[in-house]
Amino acid sequence: MTRKIADCRKYPSETDCTLTIAGEENEVVRAASEHAASVHGHQDGPELREQVRGMLEDERVGV
């Protein structure tokens, strides 16, 4: 299984956030959206979730 990653450091923020969220796509989208809403003051909703989904990356797993 390939996990998805949302890395807050790669996105401009006013708080210098270093959070990384990894997991299955739907989990990451939900957690990152809630994080963006609670920490970064974004409006949680379908638009934010679409945006979050677009910024996910595949986790690179060393073998």
Ligand SMILES: [Zn+2]
């Ligand atoms: Zn953040």
